[in-house]
Amino acid sequence: MQRLGAIRPADDLDDNDRVALYVRLARIFRDRIRSGEWSPGEKLPPVPDLCRDFAVAPITVRQALRMLADKGLLIAIRGKGTFVTEGQHSAVDDPELRRAINDRLDLTPGQGIRVLKRETGIALPPELQMEGGHPRSSYVKITKIHLYNETPFALMDVYVDEASYRHFPPNSEHGSKMLRMLTNHGPDKMGSSRQLITISHADQDVARALDYSLGGVMVKIVSNIFSIDGDILMANNALYRGDMFVMERVEQTPAVPVIPDPTRPKDRH
Numbered sequence: 287m288q289r290l291g292a293i294r295p296a297d298d299l300d301d302n303d304r305v306a307l308y309v310r311l312a313r314i315f316r317d318r319i320r321s322g323e324w325s326p327g328e329k330l331p332p333v334p335d336l337c338r339d340f341a342v343a344p345i346t347v348r349q350a351l352r353m354l355a356d357k358g359l360l361i362a363i364r365g366k367g368t369f370v371t372e373g374q375h376s377a378v379d380d381p382e383l384r385r386a387i388n389d390r391l392d393l394t395p396g397q398g399i400r401v402l403k404r405e406t407g408i409a410l411p412p413e414l415q416m417e418g419g420h421p422r423s424s425y426v427k428i429t430k431i432h433l434y435n436e437t438p439f440a441l442m443d444v445y446v447d448e449a450s451y452r453h454f455p456p457n458s459e460h461g462s463k464m465l466r467m468l469t470n471h472g473p474d475k476m477g478s479s480r481q482l483i484t485i486s487h488a489d490q491d492v493a494r495a496l497d498y499s500l501g502g503v504m505v506k507i508v509s510n511i512f513s514i515d516g517d518i519l520m521a522n523n524a525l526y527r528g529d530m531f532v533m534e535r536v537e538q539t540p541a542v543p544v545i546p547d548p549t550r551p552k553d554r555h
Contacts, residue, residue: 305501308349311340313499315350319359319370320529322379330360330368386434387526388534391466398433401460402495410445410521416480416510419518424448428459431495438496439530445521450474468511468520477514483507483533486525496527503528 318324331339336347351368354360362368385394393399410421425445432440444464446454450472458467469476486504493500504525511520 305499307342308346308353309499310501311342311346312350312353313502314340315354316357316359316499317503317529319354324370326370326372328370329366330370332367383434383439383530384532384534386432386439387532391463391469393461393463396435398436399460400431400433400438401428402431403427403429404459406448408445410518414445414508414510414521414523415518416482416508416521418480418516419510419512420516421518422447422449425521426451428464430459434530437530438498438527440524440526441492441495442522442524444523447472447474447517447519450519464520464522465511472519474513474517474519476519477512477516479509479511481507481509485528488525488527492525496525498527498529505531505533 315324315330324330330336330351333344333347333351336342337344340347351360351362355362355368358371360368361371382394382396386397405427406424408425408427410425415421424447426448428442428444428446430442430444431438432442444459446464446468450468453471453473454467455471458464484506486506488496488498488500488502488504490500492498492504493502505528507522507524507526509522509524510518513519
């Protein structure tokens with residue numbers, strides 16, 4: 287049983303505690319749909335079962351179900367029950383969404399960019415300066431939203447070395463990822479990159495920008511691109527909706543030397 291109304295100490299409060307109980311329950315149901323746990327066309331458990339599973343009243347369950355029905359995720363059929371609408375797919379099952387997130391260079395089919403603001407002459411915030419990197423004197427800050435099939439899935443602050451940005455095509459941030467522009471047009475030879483991935487929650491501004499639930503799970507990725515001299519050419523502070531996030535990495539397994547097991551008896555010849 288998952289208790290949604292459990293009391294926590296006052297110093298452990300966050301945005302989630304100020305969200306109505308039925309909204310939090312709707313968020314859990316939505317995540318089950320997005321993850322594929324509840325598949326398209328599947329009938330949901332009866333209301334009494336959901337009440338028992340989450341220790342909430344029937345009215346709370348019905349409000350949560352109605353909220354998702356209004357968003358087109360569920361459909362209620364009189365006399366039969368509530369079903370996941372057809373056409374709902376999890377992020378894992380959508381190869382183009384996976385590419386949109388994991389391809390750091392290029393936009394994929396269905397992916398778009400909405401630039402909210404561009405600022406020049408900006409200093410790189412200390413919290414975005416990763417170990418081993420040296421900030422340059424001035425950056426262009428681009429605040430933007432990435433969309434997939436018109437649905438916003440990521441909010442980003444991208445800082446590009448201003449001297450490098452001057453080499454980019456005008457207004458390229460509206461139609462290209464900045465790493466592609468840095469790769470193709472930047473005057474400096476790039477060296478290594480670093481990423482730091484943590485879990486966060488959507489505050490009011492983020493929830494509004496991404497059309498997401500207040501307190502919803504977010505994946506935060508802070509990254510730096512370094513020159514061969516260790517200067518930070520670009521930094522990115524990205525927040526991804528948890529219900530639309532999937533990370534995929536393909537790496538070559540390094541050669542690992544075999545370490546003899548001292549507890550294993552030696553072969554006798």
